[in-house]
Amino acid sequence: MDGYLHSIESMGLVDGPGVRSVVFLSGCLLRCRYCHNPDTWKEGMGTRISPRQLVDKLRRFMPYYRSGGGVTFSGGEPLLQPEFLGEALRLARQAGIHTCIDTSGVGRAEDGQYREILANTSLVLYDVKHYLPDEYLKLTGMPMDETARFLQIAQEMQVPMWIRHVVVPGLTDGEEHLAGLRKFVDGLSCVERVELLPYHRLGVHKYETMKLAYSLADTPVMNPDVCAGLQKKYFAEYTAK
Numbered sequence: 001m002d003g004y005l006h007s008i009e010s011m012g013l014v015d016g017p018g019v020r021s022v023v024f025l026s027g028c029l030l031r032c033r034y035c036h037n038p039d040t041w042k043e044g045m046g047t048r049i050s051p052r053q054l055v056d057k058l059r060r061f062m063p064y065y066r067s068g069g070g071v072t073f074s075g076g077e078p079l080l081q082p083e084f085l086g087e088a089l090r091l092a093r094q095a096g097i098h099t100c101i102d103t104s105g106v107g108r109a110e111d112g113q114y115r116e117i118l119a120n121t122s123l124v125l126y127d128v129k130h131y132l133p134d135e136y137l138k139l140t141g142m143p144m145d146e147t148a149r150f151l152q153i154a155q156e157m158q159v160p161m162w163i164r165h166v167v168v169p170g171l172t173d174g175e176e177h178l179a180g181l182r183k184f185v186d187g188l189s190c191v192e193r194v195e196l197l198p199y200h201r202l203g204v205h206k207y208e209t210m211k212l213a214y215s216l217a218d219t220p221v222m223n224p225d226v227c228a229g230l231q232k233k234y235f236a237e238y239t240a241k
């Protein structure tokens with residue numbers, strides 16, 4: 001059950017609490033219009049590694065994890081390699097490492113595999129692309145059913161969750177939209193935090209290199225201060241103190 005890694009960031013500070021190793025797994029089924037990592041989309045690419053080899057690597061960083069950090073599995077989409085992910089999470093937790101997954105909830109796994117993954121996950125960073133099915137489809141190219149199934153299981157298992165949402169000018173920055181997002185979040189349990197992330201254009205050059213069309217070519221970046229204002233207005237209770 002080897003996995004395919006796109007890359008590892010050893011001292012991540014933005015993908016979960018504390019200092020973290022961020023393990024980017026290859027493959028993603030979504031095609032989010034704002035994605036800045038199209039180079040992670042293809043499955044079966046990158047470095048092949050076993051769960052044990054990976055966790056042995058992570059152990060070396062344990063002194064840094066004392067800050068309350070640990071490992072975050074990201075991507076691409078980590079749920080696309082459910083067997084590898086499940087075993088890597090199990091071994092990481094066994095080694096005393098705090099475990100987190102950064103996911104859109106769109107994997108390729110049976111309910112039972114999602115349950116095994118979540119049983120060894122301390123925190124889910126759940127990326128809400130959109131809360132309305134039609135808009136979700138337009139933004140990602142996929143129907144909402146798969147992410148809804150994952151969310152349902154995570155809720156049943158009461159796994160702590162941080163919600164993340166990318167705020168794109170003209171697409172997801174409207175007052176009505178954010179009020180709707182707040183309502184959606186209030187309907188969930190175990191949400192500890194909400195992070196509104198301002199849209200940026202740092203990955204646009206990758207589309208050019210890969211000769212892919214970029215549908216947000218005319219969309220400006222999201223002003224971080226305006227985004228922080230929206231965070232305060234709509235999600236003050238869900239913001240890190």
Ligand code: SF4
Binds near residue numbers: 028
């Ligand atoms: S889920 Fe993440 S990696 Fe996949 S297309 Fe969306 S932003 Fe890109």
